[in-house]
Amino acid sequence: MHTLTKILQELVSLFVDDGTLAATILIWVAFYGLLLQLLPIGSWQGPILFLGLAAILVENARRGARSRSG
């Protein structure tokens, strides 16, 4: 049981290092997926998804640096 838990923890840690980053990415993708069903965004669909993800990455890294610098 302990080994199984350890393997599962290792598997989860492949994708989740900072919980906030993972949660924000999933929330953005889910929210944007729903938004696409409701609004006709046209050819900007892809670039908007990317811009959201890039903003999440930069902001999360900035927060990470701030929390480590005290």
Add this chain to the structure above:
Amino acid sequence: MIDWVHTGPSIIAAFLASLVEFVEALTVVLAVGIVRGWRPALTGACLASGVLLALIVVFGPMLQAIPLNLVELVVGALLLLFGMRWLRKAILRSAGVIPLHDEEAVFESETRSLRQSGPVAVSGWDATAIAASFKIVMLEGIEVVFIVVAIGATSGSLVPPAIGAGIALVAVVLLGVVLHRPLAVIPENVLKFAVGVLLCAFGTFWTGEGIGIAWPGEDWSILALIAGFLVAAGSAVPICRTRLIIPSPAK
């Protein structure tokens, strides 16, 4: 005809990611081999490689049997989480927020710990050595398996990422055999930065396809996404560095 827009980045992403992982595994396998003997070191590495190969053989075709839209969404999202984790860490390392991975230091520490973990078995199985070698190859290899299977499942063929990973494996093993020391000269963080950018681009593209996005230029969008993530991550490094330099206000 080979679709190089998809195949090229697939091979490069799998090659670079695998190179980083194999270099890290090699450091510990070398430590085991030098301290406890080559037979248990190679036995553990071969056993783990066998398990990893079995995982690719089982999960690769299994994922290709699932409807593409679902695979794109689920695997694309996982690839995105995986890539963003790598890229975030690489940004923080480039900015000096967290220390760089030092293969020489890992080698020293592993060597010391293996010397302290009891006498070397003269005959029979050296369980400590086999376990150490098996564990590191499994831990690092599982990431390679995920990348190969994920890229293979979403792009429709396991061959390009498997070729990339295979070339990396051969290169690292050859360098390990020739040099007999950790590959500390490989710029690991630069590679991790590049892999993070590539995986984020693939993850974004396939997640987008999964939620019904029609990408402008179709597969060519992957190249634009690579450029976009490179710019975003590159601009995050000085931002994070500034955060370190600015002193906190006096209380």
